[in-house]
Amino acid sequence: MRTHPDRVEPEVYFRIVHLAQDTQSNARANTYREQTVEIALGPKGAFENGNIGALTPRVSADRIVGALTPVRANPKPPKVPRTPRVVELLRKAIEWRRRLDAGEDHTQADIARREGITRARVSQVMGLLRLAPEHRARILAMPITARRPAITERMLRPITVVADCDGQV
Numbered sequence: 001m002r003t004h005p006d007r008v009e010p011e012v013y014f015r016i017v018h019l020a021q022d023t024q025s026n027a028r029a030n031t032y033r034e035q036t037v038e039i040a041l042g043p044k045g046a047f048e049n050g051n052i053g054a055l056t057p058r059v060s061a062d063r064i065v066g067a068l069t070p071v072r073a074n075p076k077p078p079k080v081p082r083t084p085r086v087v088e089l090l091r092k093a094i095e096w097r098r099r100l101d102a103g104e105d106h107t108q109a110d111i112a113r114r115e116g117i118t119r120a121r122v123s124q125v126m127g128l129l130r131l132a133p134e135h136r137a138r139i140l141a142m143p144i145t146a147r148r149p150a151i152t153e154r155m156l157r158p159i160t161v162v163a164d165c166d167g168q169v
Helices: 085-102 108-115 120-128 132-140 153-160
Strands: 010-019 032-044
Touching: 085 108, 085 120, 085 132, 085 153, 108 120, 120 132, 120 153, 132 153
Parallel strands: none
Antiparallel strands: 010 032
């Protein structure tokens, strides 16, 4: 690395402060020892005589400081476990098919009006009924989870265009 003759190379000094429970001491169970972290930047040789200064406040041994984990004013609540959306849509498609077969709704347009969605969306959801029976059973058996499900309705759309159930591997 080339340096300019008028520039002085910087020097970095680190010191770490951390409160840790003292397991070596046989005195009290709640004794702490202080470990320090400080970072300083100065010209080369600036820290040779120990002139560093205090960069972090001292903390008494009876206090625990969580410097690495900021505390949010409004932490996010944990995600609530729920039924995967694809399961809800398949159940809805089964119900719509039942209503069509029973004559409660005459067309998919009637379903769309009643549900407040487009006819195209009704067709997409009803397409889930073209899945092989074993695939539908697996989808309906998906567990309630707080995480994103592995299977989504959008992932299944290309499979639903395969007419032969044996081709839906």
